Amino acid sequence: MSTDFRSELLTSGLLVDTGVAGLYLRSGKFERVVRGIDDLVSSTGADQDASVLHVPAVLPRALLERTGYVRSFPDLLGSVSVFVGDDDLHVQLLELLGKEQSWVELLSPSDVALCSAACHPVYSLCSGRLSEGGHRFEVFGHCFRHEPSLDPLRMQAFRMHEFVYVGDPDGAVAHRDLWLERAVDLLSEIGLAVEVAVANDPFFGRAGRLLAVSQRSDTLKCEIVCNIHPDAEPTAIASANYHLDHFGMAFGIESANGDAAHTACVGFGVERVALALLKTHGLEPDKWPARVRSCLWP
């Protein structure tokens, strides 16, 4: 697997281990690459007349229900618990801490959860009738997926940079197709060897297997994969997704003619693109090929 690459990243200080699998601090050098990627993606979408939204890591928990995330990906979500006690419960808490016993049982569920996908909060802003032509959003998000792994390409906390379309079916398909091409061009331009692959989301459980099959047979999800580990499966570093009317129905969004809106998004896994660059061009960004550097830091 990628334990060698992980060791190189940690030894070089680009990433810093926190002691929990899949959670890293990022160095300034790593973040300079991230900023370069974000700026390149933004400039590639400068013609989209998109509303720009930056999404915090924490969102209303109700969103996880409305998007269908709890139903389809329960194993990946994170819900936030908080302490709502008084002085007496605080005394119990201090006693448990003193005996080094678990204190999390004293917590209560809050109304917030970790963001699972950058575009999710966008749909709830669109409830109601859209104007002709639909609407585009550029979304920067901090996401969480509970899948502890030592593979640095599989982080629990990571960023997604998306372009989202909300409107009619033709517009959604056109958005997906446009951005699939743009994403391949963009990633090729910075020297990454990428291919497009039909894919499915990791739906949970028995029922999930059927959803995955139908998502594939309708080619609703295309991943842009990069061969980061020569001896492993290629890794998805971006994806282009057509959701049909899933979010339109869930959030009561109507296209201009009154039908349920169709939506599509392209998402760049920012850390994964950064890691693909580091693996491809080496751990010292200042020594990357001039044409790659001029794309990222014009």
Add this chain to the structure above:
Amino acid sequence: MSTDFRSELLTSGLLVDTGVAGLYLRSGKFERVVRGIDDLVSSTGADQDASVLHVPAVLPRALLERTGYVRSFPDLLGSVSVFVGDDDLHVQLLELLGKEQSWVELLSPSDVALCSAACHPVYSLCSGRLSEGGHRFEVFGHCFRHEPSLDPLRMQAFRMHEFVYVGDPDGAVAHRDLWLERAVDLLSEIGLAVEVAVANDPFFGRAGRLLAVSQRSDTLKCEIVCNIHPDAEPTAIASANYHLDHFGMAFGIESANGDAAHTACVGFGVERVALALLKTHGLEPDKWPARVRSCLWP
């Protein structure tokens, strides 16, 4: 209070309401201000030879215990629960969802929690003996505090930009004093009317009141406050803190002579500085005074 200001921010689209008090999406215009502030703070500290670290919103839960946060600020923390069930528990989950009943009771505590203060993960990297002169860090962090409020200055999810010193007592006091002066200069330079005030952290409960009194009498915490609401208390937009050997003891950090390390940090509340700018100079950053714009976007 600041409900008028909140309405202005939402109407202008600078912030977007998520439906949960204190949680907002940020517009591209707002984030341009944030980037300007971050870049200005970084350039102000360019002489510090600091290691730069970017901290994700999610960290090992054990950190909350080691820093003393659970003990002192239980009401502000957020711990993450996850679903670790099989197909059978998934069936239960789907049934609860179908009946619109609460499903969070099916979740289990994870080993991660939301980051409470940007500098906390830094101390665990320093365990052991420091070299002469100690060490400095520049830290960008995404923080969570469970204090739902309609005041836009009190967000549940927000960013902190810090400069941290880990070393001996003289170095810690010098760092705190240097940065208190620098922060006042920096914030004044961008047109904010600020003052320094002795302050205390919001320690929880009966025991906490004593800690607050002693923190004040030792002047360990100074806040830089700005009069954002003319009819309310001034708001802290940055703070400079001397922790004595609190973190040195908690994380087994020794200064060069073998004593427990002393630490200090300055922290800028990035969203609060952005909001103070918007309140002071108006909601249209392109129309801010030229000297303010040239500081933020040189």
